[in-house]
Structures are given as structure tokens and as C-alpha cells.
Amino acid sequence: MKYGSVLDLIGHTPLVELPHLTPVDNVRIWAKLEGQNPTGSVKDRVALRMIEEGEASGGLTTDKIILEPTSGNTGISLAMVAKLRGYRFNAVMPDNASSERVSLLEAFGASITYSPGDKGSNGAVAMATEMSSDPKYFMPFQYGNQANVDAHYYGTAQEILEDLPDVKAFVAGLGTGGTLMGNSKRLKEHNPECKIFAAEPQLGELVYGLRTLDDGYIPPIFDPDKIDGKVRVKARDGILWTRELLQREGIFAGISAGAIIWVAQRVAERLSSEGGGDIVCLLPDGGWKYLSTEAWTQEIDVAEEQVEETLWW
Ligand SMILES: Cc1ncc(COP(=O)(O)O)c(C=O)c1O
Incomplete structure (x- = not known):
């Protein structure tokens, strides 16, 4: 094929x-x-849909850096889609995420900001939310993005x-x-x-x-x-x-x-x-x-x- x-x-x-x-x-x-899926997880579906919706709504433009709190899989998927679509990507991730996830993100060219591991994914959400007030970032925010649900619905x-x-x-x-x-x-x-x-x-x-x-x-x-x-x-x-x-x-x-x-x-x-x-x-x-x-x-x-x-x- x-x-x-x-x-x-x-x-x-x-x-x-x-x-x-x-x-x-x-x-x-x-x-x-x-x-x-291409990067090995269900989140490829979600990353593609969130980026396409971001482009369609006008919120995501090539001057922006995509920012997302993620325990790993969404980050890897966003890193792949961002690379193919010409965007920079910054993942916010707990510092106890498995080493393979970190290596994969780095291989795809993502930058990583670490949140405290003991605060889990909530710590990553809090840190990314604070960073996202800077207008250089576009945060799809999978926890609140209807495109995440729609990727599964459709x-x-x-x-x-x-x-x-x-x-x-x-x-x-x-x-x-x-x-x-x-x-x-x-x-x-x-x-x-x-x-x-x-x-x-x-x-x-x-x-x-x-x-x-x-x-x-x-x-x-x-x-x-x-x-x-x-x-x-x-x-x-x-x-x-x-x-x-x-x-x-x-x-x-x-x-x-x-x-x-x-x-x-x-x-x-x-x-x-x-x-x-x-x-x-x-x-x-x-x-x-x-x-x-x-x-x-x-x-x-x-x-x-x-x-x-x-x-x-
Ligand atoms: C390995 C793994 N399992 C399950 C899930 C849960 O999927 P969802 O975010 O759609 O609830 C995720 C997503 O973060 C994941 O990475």
C-alpha cells in the first residue's frame, strides 16, 4: 500500500x-x-485533530510554539505532527516519566520543561497553564479540547x-x-x-x-x-x-x-x-x-x- x-x-x-x-x-x-499508530499510541489521532482544529480556528499560526502538559504519549504525537506541519513544540512533563518517552521527544526535536514528579500529571497541567499566558505559545490543552473527544467520536x-x-x-x-x-x-x-x-x-x-x-x-x-x-x-x-x-x-x-x-x-x-x-x-x-x-x-x-x-x- x-x-x-x-x-x-x-x-x-x-x-x-x-x-x-x-x-x-x-x-x-x-x-x-x-x-x-505511527508513533505507537492512540494519541496520534488526538494530536492531529487538535492541530488541524487549531489551524482552522486561526489560533495556531507558524510563529507560535505549541505547548502541552503530557505524561508522554500526547507529547510524542504532537512532536511528530508539529514537525511535519512546521511548528516548534514544548512538552511539559513530570520528571519521573520513563526515559524512553524523554528520548523519543528529544528525537522528534521537542523541548521539554519538567514539572515535579510527585505532583503527577496535575503538576504538569498547573505548570503549562501558567506558561501559556505568554502569547508566544499555543496550548491545545487535551484535557479541555473538544478535538480530543472528536478524534474518538469520528x-x-x-x-x-x-x-x-x-x-x-x-x-x-x-x-x-x-x-x-x-x-x-x-x-x-x-x-x-x-x-x-x-x-x-x-x-x-x-x-x-x-x-x-x-x-x-x-x-x-x-x-x-x-x-x-x-x-x-x-x-x-x-x-x-x-x-x-x-x-x-x-x-x-x-x-x-x-x-x-x-x-x-x-x-x-x-x-x-x-x-x-x-x-x-x-x-x-x-x-x-x-x-x-x-x-x-x-x-x-x-x-x-x-x-x-x-x-x-
Ligand atoms: C498509555 C495511556 N493510556 C491511557 C491513556 C488515557 O487516554 P485518554 O487521555 O483518552 O483518557 C493515555 C492518555 O494519556 C495514555 O497515554
């Missing part, structure tokens, strides 16, 4: 069945592999419906909320009975790319009424299920994918008792950027009691 630009490769990601990770007979779990969800029009449940991680909001809106328009579930870390647990609303910041684009339930995941479960995904299905995905698969196991049991059907899990990225975290090699006490909290529909 021939393409005019790498930007044309964004989206249209494959949907792969996970037969070895499906705990019940009348349910099928499918993984939408967003790691197949892209991801539309693709899911083309492949699986009967989808009964959708599971995604909560970061900015863009994935959950855009897919919820489109999938529920198609079928109001389709259920939407969030994987959210327990307060204080580090699951790369995900955040909890319990720390007090609700992204402006996020509306809790658009989801039907959420499961709070511990860091160890995210890691264990990321390993299961590799061991049982051969899929090398990032840590938030493990958290999402763990939630899908719970959703599968519930859906099974209500007649079964297809569940789509959105796996945000591949495992490459997490190798330095030793997620696949560190010892974890698998016998440790799992205390997770489930809030159902």
Missing part, C-alpha cells in the same frame, strides 16, 4: 480477538491495537462500529477522558444499551498514562454521566495483566493496557450473566516505552490479596 504521508497512517487500527483472555463462553473480548468509535456493529461494552483507561467520552457518545448514539467502562488507578497507584478523579482534578471534557461503571486498579494488577496479554495472546502492550484488560475480565463476567456479547478494549500503546520500568521482569507477589473496587452500572 502507498501513502502520501505518515499522517495518513493514523487510525484504522486493527481489532484483534483475545480468546485466551476471555473468561466466559458467551463473551468475546476484542483489543483495538492503538500501538499500531475516528475510533466509527471504526469499531464498522468492524463490530453489535458491540455490547467498551473498556478504556481514564487519562484526559477523551477516549471514554468520544467513544461513549458515538457508541451510545448507535445503541443506547452499549455500556462504557473506565479503568482508573486507585489513589496513589502509578499506572502510566492513567489518572484517578479522586485526586481532585476533573478534566473539563469529562462527564461522569457518560460512563456506566469504573474499576479502580492497582499498579500491580496493571503490570500482571500486561504480562498476561503478552503470555497468552502475544500482544506486547503498555501498562495501562494491562489495567484495561483486567477491567475487561470483570466486565465479561457481568456481561455473561446478561446474555453475553462482544467487548472492545482500547489498548492505548505498545510496550516499547516501558521496557526501562522492568514491568516484564520485576518480581511481583502474585499471591498478594487483590483489593479492587468496582462501581457498576
Whole structure:
């Protein structure tokens, strides 16, 4: 196949069945592999749409520097799109982000401003918001930008419906909320009975790319009424299920994918008792950027009691 630009490769990601990770007979779990996007994550969709909207609205012009708080993936995607469209890009990122993310951003030519790691993504948001008062910057701000939601409404969800029009449940991680909001809106328009579930870390647990609303910041684009339930995941479960995904299905995905698969196991049991059907899990990225975290090699006490909290529909 021939393409005019790498930007044309964004989206249209494959949907792969996970037969070895499906705990019940009348349910099928499918993984939408967003790691197949050009920079290896779902955020390529969002970066392209935010930059196109910025250009269309007149807010983004070539004299501006694009500025964005990001735990990594959005930054890498913005860096790629910015380079191809001729913009400079400055990422604001917690100083404990994995080294692969920093190296990738630098490879794409981005500058990085570090926020305190112990303040997590909220610290990056606060720092970038303060910097953005300088008119030299254009801040797309994915937490409050409708283009983030629209990238999923017009892209991801539309693709899911083309492949699986009967989808009964959708599971995604909560970061900015863009994935959950855009897919919820489109999938529920198609079928109001389709259920939407969030994987959210327990307060204080580090699951790369995900955040909890319990720390007090609700992204402006996020509306809790658009989801039907959420499961709070511990860091160890995210890691264990990321390993299961590799061991049982051969899929090398990032840590938030493990958290999402763990939630899908719970959703599968519930859906099974209500007649079964297809569940789509959105796996945000591949495992490459997490190798330095030793997620696949560190010892974890698998016998440790799992205390997770489930809030159902
Ligand atoms: C690895 C990873 N997983 C999940 C998410 C959550 O996606 P969203 O921002 O659409 O809620 C992100 C986004 O920040 C991410 O980088």
C-alpha cells in the first residue's frame, strides 16, 4: 500500500480477538491495537485533530510554539505532527516519566520543561497553564479540547462500529477522558444499551498514562454521566495483566493496557450473566516505552490479596 504521508497512517487500527483472555463462553473480548499508530499510541489521532482544529480556528499560526502538559504519549504525537506541519513544540512533563518517552521527544526535536514528579500529571497541567499566558505559545490543552473527544467520536468509535456493529461494552483507561467520552457518545448514539467502562488507578497507584478523579482534578471534557461503571486498579494488577496479554495472546502492550484488560475480565463476567456479547478494549500503546520500568521482569507477589473496587452500572 502507498501513502502520501505518515499522517495518513493514523487510525484504522486493527481489532484483534483475545480468546485466551476471555473468561466466559458467551463473551468475546476484542483489543483495538492503538500501538499500531505511527508513533505507537492512540494519541496520534488526538494530536492531529487538535492541530488541524487549531489551524482552522486561526489560533495556531507558524510563529507560535505549541505547548502541552503530557505524561508522554500526547507529547510524542504532537512532536511528530508539529514537525511535519512546521511548528516548534514544548512538552511539559513530570520528571519521573520513563526515559524512553524523554528520548523519543528529544528525537522528534521537542523541548521539554519538567514539572515535579510527585505532583503527577496535575503538576504538569498547573505548570503549562501558567506558561501559556505568554502569547508566544499555543496550548491545545487535551484535557479541555473538544478535538480530543472528536478524534474518538469520528475516528475510533466509527471504526469499531464498522468492524463490530453489535458491540455490547467498551473498556478504556481514564487519562484526559477523551477516549471514554468520544467513544461513549458515538457508541451510545448507535445503541443506547452499549455500556462504557473506565479503568482508573486507585489513589496513589502509578499506572502510566492513567489518572484517578479522586485526586481532585476533573478534566473539563469529562462527564461522569457518560460512563456506566469504573474499576479502580492497582499498579500491580496493571503490570500482571500486561504480562498476561503478552503470555497468552502475544500482544506486547503498555501498562495501562494491562489495567484495561483486567477491567475487561470483570466486565465479561457481568456481561455473561446478561446474555453475553462482544467487548472492545482500547489498548492505548505498545510496550516499547516501558521496557526501562522492568514491568516484564520485576518480581511481583502474585499471591498478594487483590483489593479492587468496582462501581457498576
Ligand atoms: C498509555 C495511556 N493510556 C491511557 C491513556 C488515557 O487516554 P485518554 O487521555 O483518552 O483518557 C493515555 C492518555 O494519556 C495514555 O497515554
